Amino acid sequence: xxxxxxxxxxxxxxxxxxxxxxxxxxxxxxxxxxxxxxxxxxxxxxxxxxxxxxxxxxxxxxxxxxxxxxxxxxxxxxxxxxxxxxxxxxxxxxxxxxxxxxxxxxxxxxxxxxxxxxxxxxxxxxxxxxxxxxxxxxxxxxxxxxxxxxxxxxxxxxxxxxxxxxxxxxxxxxxxxxxxxxxxxxxxxxxxxxxxxxxxxxxxxx
Amino acid sequence: xxxxxxxxxxxxxxxxxxxxxxxxxxxxxxxxxxxxxxxxxxxxxxxxxxxxxxxxxxxxxxxxxxxxxxxxxxxxxxxxxxxxxxxxxxxxxxxxxxxxxxxxxxxxxxxxxxxxxxxxxxxxxxxxxxxxxxxxxxxxxxxxxxxxxxxxxxxxxxxxxxxxxxxxxxxxxxxxxxxxxxxxxxxxxxxxxxxxxxxxxxxxxx
Numbered sequence: 001x002x003x004x005x006x007x008x009x010x011x012x013x014x015x016x017x018x019x020x021x022x023x024x025x026x027x028x029x030x031x032x033x034x035x036x037x038x039x040x041x042x043x044x045x046x047x048x049x050x051x052x053x054x055x056x057x058x059x060x061x062x063x064x065x066x067x068x069x070x071x072x073x074x075x076x077x078x079x080x081x082x083x084x085x086x087x088x089x090x091x092x093x094x095x096x097x098x099x100x101x102x103x104x105x106x107x108x109x110x111x112x113x114x115x116x117x118x119x120x121x122x123x124x125x126x127x128x129x130x131x132x133x134x135x136x137x138x139x140x141x142x143x144x145x146x147x148x149x150x151x152x153x154x155x156x157x158x159x160x161x162x163x164x165x166x167x168x169x170x171x172x173x174x175x176x177x178x179x180x181x182x183x184x185x186x187x188x189x190x191x192x193x194x195x196x197x198x199x200x201x202x203x204x205x206x
Numbered sequence: 207x208x209x210x211x212x213x214x215x216x217x218x219x220x221x222x223x224x225x226x227x228x229x230x231x232x233x234x235x236x237x238x239x240x241x242x243x244x245x246x247x248x249x250x251x252x253x254x255x256x257x258x259x260x261x262x263x264x265x266x267x268x269x270x271x272x273x274x275x276x277x278x279x280x281x282x283x284x285x286x287x288x289x290x291x292x293x294x295x296x297x298x299x300x301x302x303x304x305x306x307x308x309x310x311x312x313x314x315x316x317x318x319x320x321x322x323x324x325x326x327x328x329x330x331x332x333x334x335x336x337x338x339x340x341x342x343x344x345x346x347x348x349x350x351x352x353x354x355x356x357x358x359x360x361x362x363x364x365x366x367x368x369x370x371x372x373x374x375x376x377x378x379x380x381x382x383x384x385x386x387x388x389x390x391x392x393x394x395x396x397x398x399x400x401x402x403x404x405x406x407x408x409x410x411x412x
Contacts, residue, residue, distance in 0.1 A: 081406040094300035200287040
């Protein structure tokens with residue numbers, strides 16, 4: 001069964017919360033308590049758990065250890081996905097470590113890329129950084145489908161186009177955009193500069 | 207006039223696109239071309255420009271240089287806002303450089319914090335990193351209202367609570383959450399681990 005995108009996102013968040021309770025023996029949690037922590041409606045929580053086939057009791061709520069097992073088995077994938085980081089400057093390196101240091105992260109980074117010869121043709125934490133011109137070959141070799149963009153360049157569209165041609169299916173963007181991708185490509189924007197501009201505007205209006 | 211949050215976000219994105227055209231003399235752009243680049247409705251683009259009092263002609267579209275001036279004067283703030291980074295490990299340092307290297311960034315970072323003595327009580331790029339226990343005093347001294355969280359800790363709620371008490375009004379979160387904030391606090395989540403979990407799930411279902 002293919003779950004809705006938002007349900008998967010929330011399951012991942014429920015799991016993170018529940019892990020704080022799992023050392024308590026026979027602990028239970030109510031949907032409204034979980035909902036409060038995530039600022040969502042308790043109905044939403046109950047609907048998500050129904051979707052993965054887990055039910056609680058109205059008296060005690062959900063049994064935490066069991067619920068965690070259910071979420072784990074839903075989110076655990078038959079195999080890890082391979083991802084790459086484009087741009088191994090300081091931000092790229094920090095993201096690499098941040099991602100790799102997560103013990104339950106479903107993503108493996110077998111190779112990275114850069115357009116700057118200062119960063120490419122070397123290893124970071126034991127992983128090779130290639131020149132971006134080698135993307136088609138390396139992305140195909142490792143079956144990489146996810147690209148994290150941490151690159152500063154004026155030709156971001158050109159970089160993105162070359163990644164898509166090489167077989168990338170989804171992009172997490174930390175670079176200043178914008179750029180276009182076809183509708184079947186999953187794009188998540190983490191543009192911190194635009195965010196800070198927006199926040200500053202609102203604070204100054206108050 | 208206080209603009210809607212989404213309009214400010216789009217204005218910031220329009221500006222970034224238009225800057226690519228401004229060196230062309232007397233260049234014009236149509237709302238539908240701008241809309242296509244951002245994958246939104248052209249009606250939305252025209253509505254946004256009406257809101258800031260800028261109009262184009264149906265024949266030529268919008269004059270780029272003029273439009274850029276209008277957007278600039280709308281988004282330019284009477285003064286820069288002060289922000290801080292909580293957690294000056296590798297991710298925090300990389301975010302510091304990424305933010306500071308933006309010439310039009312409306313945010314200044316006068317101080318940073320960490321809970322790890324290995325990172326605090328020193329300078330990074332000329333900016334002091336303080337122990338988080340000094341947050342109330344330093345945040346007040348520099349009138350800091352924005353906090354970027356780049357901290358790995360199990361007590362993220364405790365850290366967030368101490369920041370809010372110190373006067374922080376908005377949080378950009380790169381740490382694994384979740385945590386609660388009151389409704390009047392602007393929270394933007396950049397949780398890359400959850401995002402990768404979500405993306406992996408969808409790729410594996412295809």
